[in-house]
Amino acid sequence: MFNKRYYYVLKIQYLGYRFHGWQKQPKLKTVHLMIDRTFNYIFEGKRFKTLASGRTDAMVSAQEAAFELFVYEPIEDLETFLALFNHNLPQDIRALSVKQVDKSFNIINHAKIKEYLYVFAHGQKHHPFCAPIMTTILEELDIEIMKQGAKLFEGLHNFKTYCYKATDNGVYEREIITCEIVENTMFTANFFPEKSYLLRVKGQGFMRNQIRLMMGALIKLGRGDITLNYIEDSLTPESKEVMDYIAPASGLILNKIEFM
Secondary structure (H helix, E strand, O other): OOOOOEEEEEEEEEOHHHOOOOOOOOOOOOHHHHHHHHHHHHOOOOOEEEEEOOOOOOOOEEEEEEEEEEEOOOOOOHHHHHHHHHHHOOOOEEEEEEEEEOOOOOOOOOOEEEEEEEEEEEOOOOOHHHOOOOEEEOOOOOHHHHHHHHHHOOEEEEOHHHOOOOOOOOOOEEEEEEEEEEEOOOOOOOOOOOOOEEEEEEEOOOOOOHHHHHHHHHHHHHHOOOOHHHHHHHOOOOOOOOOOOOOOHHHEEEEEEEEO
């Protein structure tokens, strides 16, 4: 018997510090597991399916992530449903919005732009409460040269150097719309250092650990371990470089998803 499906897109935010990423894994607490557990409770065992627009790694947070919900009975009151969902979610996950879409919408293949932020500070040990969303680099960094280095990633390049465990068979050409380092005014707290920074990266698609590897290169640049020319050369198709430093996961935040 044919069952009609109904389609909804939900946007959520979460603190990733205690989660082993988005994707369900045996015996591990993940964001997807907690979301599906919550739906199983509020739907009282009725059939549903959830599909994310992408995955985040362990300890990575999201200011705005998205997933699609498939159900076999319509949701009559979206505002009430959103409130019920939030009431039953754990405190480090919050639903922001829900809207109905038609069956032609595909959350994986639908064109989208993602913006990531990497929050960091440098020069000394900072308050432990910063750890869930900020990486502290104990050495002094040259922020100005790091700003120049970030701009080199903008445009269409070969990012094989910045893909974790890249193979010779992958497609590594990607376009970065925005890549910049700016002072952090978005996330503030009385235990934050007086000055901290954001790496802001915007593009249509990213490879495994790409932004953390890019941030790792910028940290090495700020330390004086590599040069601007090294970054330029690493983005060419003929580059054989392998970036050996992945910046810690807890500073990375999926900030925004735009569906086009």
